[in-house]
Amino acid sequence: MQTKDEAESYIYRSYLKAEKYLRFADKDAIKRHPQYSKDILQRLSETPAITVTGSKGKGSVAYMISEILQTKYNVGLMTSPHIIDFCERFRINGKQISDVDFIKCVENVRLDFEIIEKTLTSPEYISPIGIQAAVALMYFNQNRTEFNVIEHGKGAKYDDVTNIKHQYAVINTIFLEHTRELGKTLEEIAKDKVCTITDDVKIAATAEQKPEVLEIIHNQAKQKKCRLLEYGRDFEAENIKFLKSGMVFDVVTEQNRYTDIKIPLLGVNQAKNCALAIAVCEQVLPDINILKMKQKLSALEWPGRQEIISSIPFIMLDACINRLNAERVKETLKNMDFSRVVTIIGIPDDKDFLGVAEVMVDISEQIILTKSSNRHYIFSEKQIDILKQNEIDAIYCDSLTKALLMAQSYNLPIVILGTTSLISDVKNKKSPEVRIFRKEISKIGT
Numbered sequence: 001m002q003t004k005d006e007a008e009s010y011i012y013r014s015y016l017k018a019e020k021y022l023r024f025a026d027k028d029a030i031k032r033h034p035q036y037s038k039d040i041l042q043r044l045s046e047t048p049a050i051t052v053t054g055s056k057g058k059g060s061v062a063y064m065i066s067e068i069l070q071t072k073y074n075v076g077l078m079t080s081p082h083i084i085d086f087c088e089r090f091r092i093n094g095k096q097i098s099d100v101d102f103i104k105c106v107e108n109v110r111l112d113f114e115i116i117e118k119t120l121t122s123p124e125y126i127s128p129i130g131i132q133a134a135v136a137l138m139y140f141n142q143n144r145t146e147f148n149v150i151e152h153g154k155g156a157k158y159d160d161v162t163n164i165k166h167q168y169a170v171i172n173t174i175f176l177e178h179t180r181e182l183g184k185t186l187e188e189i190a191k192d193k194v195c196t197i198t199d200d201v202k203i204a205a206t207a208e209q210k211p212e213v214l215e216i217i218h219n220q221a222k223q224k225k226c227r228l229l230e231y232g233r234d235f236e237a238e239n240i241k242f243l244k245s246g247m248v249f250d251v252v253t254e255q256n257r258y259t260d261i262k263i264p265l266l267g268v269n270q271a272k273n274c275a276l277a278i279a280v281c282e283q284v285l286p287d288i289n290i291l292k293m294k295q296k297l298s299a300l301e302w303p304g305r306q307e308i309i310s311s312i313p314f315i316m317l318d319a320c321i322n323r324l325n326a327e328r329v330k331e332t333l334k335n336m337d338f339s340r341v342v343t344i345i346g347i348p349d350d351k352d353f354l355g356v357a358e359v360m361v362d363i364s365e366q367i368i369l370t371k372s373s374n375r376h377y378i379f380s381e382k383q384i385d386i387l388k389q390n391e392i393d394a395i396y397c398d399s400l401t402k403a404l405l406m407a408q409s410y411n412l413p414i415v416i417l418g419t420t421s422l423i424s425d426v427k428n429k430k431s432p433e434v435r436i437f438r439k440e441i442s443k444i445g446t
Contacts, residue, residue: 021123037130054172130160323355346418
């Protein structure tokens with residue numbers, strides 16, 4: 001391998017070979033085979049680790065945990081998806097892997113995976129997340145991390161990340177999502193995700209959950225004989241206040257009350273994510289340095305999570321693809337006393353664009369549908385007709401820049417909600433589209 005593109009392509013090679021043989025409707029239980037990466041990931045598991053799963057916010061929690069642990073340890077972090085650069089997925093102490101190191105690590109793990117791949121028959125494949133996890137562990141081992149934080153993919157039972165030896169497991173809130181792959185009911189999805197609590201786990205922590213989900217988590221923790229920390233019982237966020245620059249709140253745990261925690265993020269869910277992260281880190285760091293922890297949290301940067309990208313005019317950006325995400329955005333806007341906004345929605349046809357529009361319609365002066373530049377996703381004008389059938393008026397713009405120009409004419413706060421590829425379009429400074437977009441933001445601000 002000579003280039004980063006070649007290394008990234010290798011991670012998906014096995015899956016792409018098998019893709020034409022896979023049936024779209026099949027569940028992960030049929031399509032995915034984490035056993036193929038198990039021996040490799042177990043062998044590479046040299047460092048204590050925390051895994052993080054859930055239906056939303058798992059990346060935020062993993063990021064917060066890694067930042068807090070850096071007050072004492074050299075910390076590796078693996079998250080996905082990325083916003084702009086694939087190498088964002090692999091970080092040590094906040095710094096992403098270099099292109100050169102990424103290529104070397106992929107080359108190193110490829111030798112083992114190709115032996116396995118030769119034994120496979122169609123439609124079997126090695127999961128990209130399994131190869132990605134091996135790359136992460138290889139890189140972390142080479143740089144002697146003392147603690148690793150690893151974000152799961154969409155599930156856990158058939159997710160290769162579960163193969164990594166980990167002593168701590170975190171489960172953020174679980175709701176109905178990825179129903180085709182994980183199961184059609186909340187209980188089915190929960191039974192998949194709780195598999196992150198393995199025999200090696202000594203402490204697990206869960207965010208707020210529906211009673212039926214919480215029961216499943218408790219049963220898994222009991223079966224695996226690990227201690228379970230529960231939001232609302234063992235820890236929680238209190239006194240949440242919204243600022244133009246983020247939020248300030250208290251976190252109460254079994255061991256302490258941390259007052260005036262400040263984070264430059266918005267959303268009650270982010271305060272709860274922070275409480276979950278602190279509760280877990282207390283178990284790893286009983287002598288946690290509160291001042292250093294507060295400094296780390298106050299400097300968080302997590303793109304596309306209710307991110308304020310402009311204050312004049314006010315423009316919020318959020319990776320929102322379903323109704324629940326939209327409700328959280330709406331709650332934040334109300335807490336900031338915004339009663340009317342213009343909402344730009346860039347969500348593919350196969351995601352919940354209707355649910356997002358239904359949530360936002362009563363505070364939106366105008367809803368504008370748009371698309372991302374990613375050609376692998378379908379954004380069609382038929383979304384307009386579907387919204388109209390549900391008595392929601394909307395306008396369609398075939399680019400983000402056109403959507404912004406339309407939105408700014410209303411002289412109201414602008415909220416951009418969309419899939420990760422839309423977030424990438426907003427954040428990618430090298431993109432011609434984004435240069436125009438940022439230029440228009442500048443014009444509006446003046």
